[in-house]
Amino acid sequence: xxxxxxxxxxxxxxxxxxxxxxxxxxxxxxxxxxxxxxxxxxxxxxxxxxxxxxxxxxxxxxxxxxxxxxxxxxxxxxxxxxxxxxxxxxxxxxxxxxxxxxxxxxxxxxxxxxxxxxxxxxxxxxxxxxxxxxxxxxxxxxxxxxxxxxxxxxxxxxxxxxxxxxxxxxxxxxxxxxxxxxxxxxxxxxxxxxxxxxxxxxxxxxxxxxxxxxxxxxxxxxxxxxxxxxxxxxxxxxxxxxxxxxxxxxxxxxxxxxxxxxxxxxxxxxxxxxxxxxxxxxxxxxxxxxxxxxxxxxxxxxxxxxxxxxxxxxxxxxxxxxxxxxxxxxxxxxxxxxxxxxxxxxxxxxxxxxxxxxxxxxxxxxxxxxxxxxxxxxxxxxxxxxxxxxxxxxxxxxxxxxxxxxxxxxxxxxxxxxxxxxxxxxxxxxxxxxxxxxxxxxxxxxxxxxxxxxxxxxxxxxxxxxxxxxx
Numbered sequence: 001x002x003x004x005x006x007x008x009x010x011x012x013x014x015x016x017x018x019x020x021x022x023x024x025x026x027x028x029x030x031x032x033x034x035x036x037x038x039x040x041x042x043x044x045x046x047x048x049x050x051x052x053x054x055x056x057x058x059x060x061x062x063x064x065x066x067x068x069x070x071x072x073x074x075x076x077x078x079x080x081x082x083x084x085x086x087x088x089x090x091x092x093x094x095x096x097x098x099x100x101x102x103x104x105x106x107x108x109x110x111x112x113x114x115x116x117x118x119x120x121x122x123x124x125x126x127x128x129x130x131x132x133x134x135x136x137x138x139x140x141x142x143x144x145x146x147x148x149x150x151x152x153x154x155x156x157x158x159x160x161x162x163x164x165x166x167x168x169x170x171x172x173x174x175x176x177x178x179x180x181x182x183x184x185x186x187x188x189x190x191x192x193x194x195x196x197x198x199x200x201x202x203x204x205x206x207x208x209x210x211x212x213x214x215x216x217x218x219x220x221x222x223x224x225x226x227x228x229x230x231x232x233x234x235x236x237x238x239x240x241x242x243x244x245x246x247x248x249x250x251x252x253x254x255x256x257x258x259x260x261x262x263x264x265x266x267x268x269x270x271x272x273x274x275x276x277x278x279x280x281x282x283x284x285x286x287x288x289x290x291x292x293x294x295x296x297x298x299x300x301x302x303x304x305x306x307x308x309x310x311x312x313x314x315x316x317x318x319x320x321x322x323x324x325x326x327x328x329x330x331x332x333x334x335x336x337x338x339x340x341x342x343x344x345x346x347x348x349x350x351x352x353x354x355x356x357x358x359x360x361x362x363x364x365x366x367x368x369x370x371x372x373x374x375x376x377x378x379x380x381x382x383x384x385x386x387x388x389x390x391x392x393x394x395x396x397x398x399x400x401x402x403x404x405x406x407x408x409x410x411x412x413x414x415x416x417x418x419x420x421x422x423x424x425x426x427x428x429x430x431x432x433x434x435x436x437x438x439x440x441x442x443x444x445x446x447x448x449x450x451x452x453x454x455x456x457x458x459x460x461x462x463x464x465x466x467x468x469x470x471x
Contacts, residue, residue: 012147013137015207018200019130020154025196026093026126027158029100029189030068030119031303032166035295037061037103038276040182041112048180050108055424058273060109062420064116065272070413071124076132078125079215085129086204086211092126093197095119100190104183115186128409136210136219149314153307160303162189167293167300243397250395253459254404257391258411260334263445264384265415266422267341267438268377271298273419274426274434275348275370282355284364297370305378313382330391331456333383335449340380342442347373348435357432395460 041057043049052060075092079085099118106112134151138144166185174181212223219225243251276294279285285292321327328336351369396404426434449456 012143012150013206013208015203015210016134016137016147018203018206019134019137020151022089022093022130022196022200023151024154024158025199026096026123026193027155028162029096029193029196030123030162031159031295031299032162032189032192033100033103033186034064035163035272035276035299036166036170036182036185036293037064037112038273039180039280039294040103042277042280043180043182047178048175048182050106050112052109054277055427056109058277058423059420060112060116061273062269062416063113064119065269066413066416066420067116067120068123068127069409069416071120072128073124073409075124075126076128079129079132081214081216083214084212085133085215086200086207088125088129089133089211090197090201092122092124092129093193093200095122096126097122097190097194097197100186100193103186104190106183106186132215133207133211136215137208149310152310156303156306156310158303160300160307163295163299163303167295171291171293247397249459251397251404253456254392254396255407256456256459257330257334258407260445260449261384261408261411262415262418263441264334264337264341264380265412266418267345267442268381269416269419270422270434270438271374271377273423274431277423277426278431279367279370281361282359282363282365283367283370285367287367292367297367297374301371301374302378302381305375306382309378309382329453329457331449331453335446335453337380337384338442338446338449340376340383342439342446344373344376344380345435345439345442347376349432349439352432352435358430 038057038061040049041052041060042054043051045051075088079088096119099115099120099122102111102115102118106115131148131151134147135144138147166188169188170181170185174184209219209223213219213225217225276298279294279297285294285297317327347369351365351373354369355365356363392404392408422434
């Protein structure tokens with residue numbers, strides 16, 4: 001069969017870097033607006049916000065993340081069957097740009113909900129389909145792990161600069177008196193994601209013919225379908241075959257890990273809403289005369305750490321894989337992730353204890369505590385997040401790969417949706433109680449994962465060696 005890609009030697013295709021940079025524009029826009037949405041909603045109208053109560057605002061803000069996780073499942077189906085991914089990416093960028101502009105002109109909840117809906121639809125066409133197109137640029141699967149590590153860095157560069165620049169602009173450049181500059185941030189994000197789409201469209205010729213046809217077709221460098229009839233016949237026969245016992249066990253393992261991920265992401269995403277509101281009331285955001293925005297703490301700092309720690313983790317996993325017993329299993333890495341998650345919440349417990357549990361807003365605590373929390377939290381993220389897609393790719397039965405990738409994504413959707421309602425418990429129980437509860441649950445889950453490591457490993461049958469190469 002003719003190769004689908006012209007990558008040669010150790011070089012990556014130019015189209016790969018075009019796609020990575022397009023991701024950077026899109027992530028700049030998403031993380032340039034996401035950390036400030038909750039603040040825009042709860043800030044008083046005379047200070048540049050919409051003046052919505054925190055409980056209602058939390059549900060709305062959580063929808064912004066939640067629907068951008070569920071929409072790619074639908075967008076992937078569209079590109080699997082009907083639409084070439086390159087066109088989906090272009091349309092997605094335009095839609096996202098239009099969506100952010102509704103945020104720019106928002107006068108109430110209706111406009112924000114419309115922004116969320118349009119951005120989600122655009123993300124659905126963009127996100128997973130661009131990643132899949134990038135995979136089609138390679139005919140050597142051994143390059144994919146390193147290639148997507150580079151892509152992960154481009155993503156975090158966008159997140160880091162998006163939140164850093166937007167955070168500075170709304171607090172300083174675009175602030176007029178007491179009125180914070182939230183609205184121009186949404187305009188900036190809309191313009192940039194459209195520029196990213198124009199750049200990507202102008203570079204169609206560098207995509208080696210990929211993305212012209214739906215993913216159900218394998219295409220050559222000119223976009224022509226390869227072995228259509230033979231490929232469809234083989235695929236049909238394979239899809240009719242029942243799952244083997246080994247495949248059923250692996251499906252069970254993927255479903256279990258996806259369920260556990262709901263807990264992890266629910267706790268992780270507290271920084272987007274509950275902690276952001278906490279910062280606006282109880283935290284001294286100035287260090288050495290410089291004022292940080294909540295986005296700087298939750299997103300810019302996280303993006304910087306992800307770039308550094310992901311590279312360090314890759315080296316660590318490689319080093320461990322060279323041991324006689326091999327690398328840690330996916331289940332052991334998830335255990336570590338929950339240990340770090342619990343430790344991160346211990347930092348928050350110590351922070352609120354130092355400030356004085358339930359003390360009034362006049363009692364401020366240094367933002368440095370939250371930078372410490374972010375560091376430990378990111379250690380947990382690196383042990384978990386980058387490995388999920390790899391785990392599903394390696395162990396999912398091929399005919400159910402897209403479906404099980406969807407299960408993994410839907411788990412994050414549920415976590416972010418639940419997160420929106422957590423603020424109601426924060427308001428009624430107090431945030432200290434939430435900190436303590438999440439710390440305890442994190443350590444309990446870590447203990448369960450530790451003792452279940454061997455039984456869970458058996459679900460992967462004889463793939464222990466492959467599991468050791470998870471990183």
